[in-house]
Amino acid sequence: MALKRKKFKEINLADAFFDSLKADYKEFGEWFAKKGEHTAYVFHGEDEAIQAFLYLKVEEDALDDLTPGLPAARRLKVGTMKVNPHGTRMGERLVKKIFDHAVEENVSQMYVTIFPKHAALVALFRRYGFAKIADKHTANGSEDVLARNLNNESKDILYRYPSVSLSSPAYLLSLYPVWHTRLLPDSILKTEKAAIIEDVSHTNSIHKVYLAAMKGMDVLKAGDLLMIYRTNDGAGAAYYRSVATSICVVEEYRSIHSFRNENDFLSYCQSYSVFTDEELTSFWKYKKYPHVIRFTYNIAMPRRVTRGELIDSVGLDANAYWGFMPITGNQLRAIADLGEVNESLIVD
Template structure:
């Protein structure tokens, strides 16, 4: 099985043998699964994803299974395909937003290993298990069968299908290529960019600053608060444009960068009070209370706009501002800058489908998410 290494959000790949089986985190698993301790020891050299911030908060073990696997223990056998099995998955009660993060990890590994589906067996007993079932249903899993010996439920998510009307996490991370939609670029200040979209971290940034206690960073469902003058609607695509960092020497042509894209889920315009903003964003903003209030004071005439979106993909090759200029995605305004150079339109703007496709080409993006 191929694995992805994650540098941000305290999620690390660990060998089973590097973990303390006596940690209280594993007590419920020991109670639910007789022989868990022996199984855990046998897996000593295999990998699991772990969040260990002041104690283990989350644990995920996955493995590949093919048509040679025996599924006769299930009331309805699984199809003869390549499966990604979620072997062991637990998140503590305090790790709600970690749930979204880990389902992203699961789906990324399903894509990487080109499986036909993902499945998991789970007891619907305790609150944490019921929470996981809720997450699974949100991300397109449904009950497929049962284990006839243990009465565990078997949930499955098919890959390479669009299950629901967009926008919906049941389709995540796929995009229906047959739908008509609009495309936009959204300029994000460098100081907030990576907290909001940690998978788009740049090489020069310190990953240790983006930890799992930043709720908005963990979430797949993101919230952006600003005074932007674009008007996307649910289902539209937004491309992330990271502004040149304030105070950094050098031209924005080479220091501003396109890092990925997402899908709009909700929009709210001309919000004028902190109470309204707080109700809409909940804990999904990277802005502090004072930063939000400052934005409201600065834009008191029109209020702020709030954009909710699903973070879909971070580019490995990131086009720079100069690429956008050379390919007429950013065009001159006819004016000049304060330094006497050519002024270009602000990057928060609507773009065409052709321009979006060109950005994907510049990023060497494999369009397997569009189905």
């Protein structure tokens, strides 16, 4: 089942999923009923039971109900977020949705209020740069207020996510269609069916692991940029059908030979890789794909940029090997412009 956006009136408040929220917030049922026409993201499991819920709200007023209070500003409030843990990193996918909305709504800050007892949720937000800035005291108890500015100049890759810096080396990395859609769900093409995006960890996660055999990839290091290029799907000429879809940031490069043993390799790859355990075991045995890259999924381009445009408008060499090749910061900027990427995400 896919992550869907639904009106509150279409969501079953009686689902057991909401019991803990009703226990934490005495007014939750009344609040939920009043939201009728508002929308939230919902994920249903195979048994139709709700497994994840995310409600976001843009605010512009001063936050006088916090200690200390905050002045008026355009903010994105994470009104409600809950995930039933089921081993698929759905929480990371919801965090990505929060950032996506923050960019779309052009807000200066994102914030969430959380009871400290929800340690796993607190840790998830802190991982991506949210920090405590205030307290919120109500009849329900005291909550921590965690906030994160959208444009964070931290050197930490996750604290500045999803922004990318053009001062970093950049490379084109090609993916076959079958791997592309599973690995980068928000970069799905209009000609593809959303149903093929499954609720699995490598799909949901902000973090990705990919194995390849293309020459030259051992130059990659943390902070390098990857412009993801989806290769031809066979339905037409590559000039029109092969497209740039996404911009990612390398977290780590490793050679397959750097792992101590098979278990070490499998542990590193399983949660974030599109490959099955059987495929990974085979990769370990034969070492056919020696390059192991872990990267963050930062930007899904609103508009896909065709191979033809990459050659004619950006100046990429049509005769070069497009599996993996360096591109300049100016070329990446041109691709981002053609891909209609929000300017706030690209830092010179």
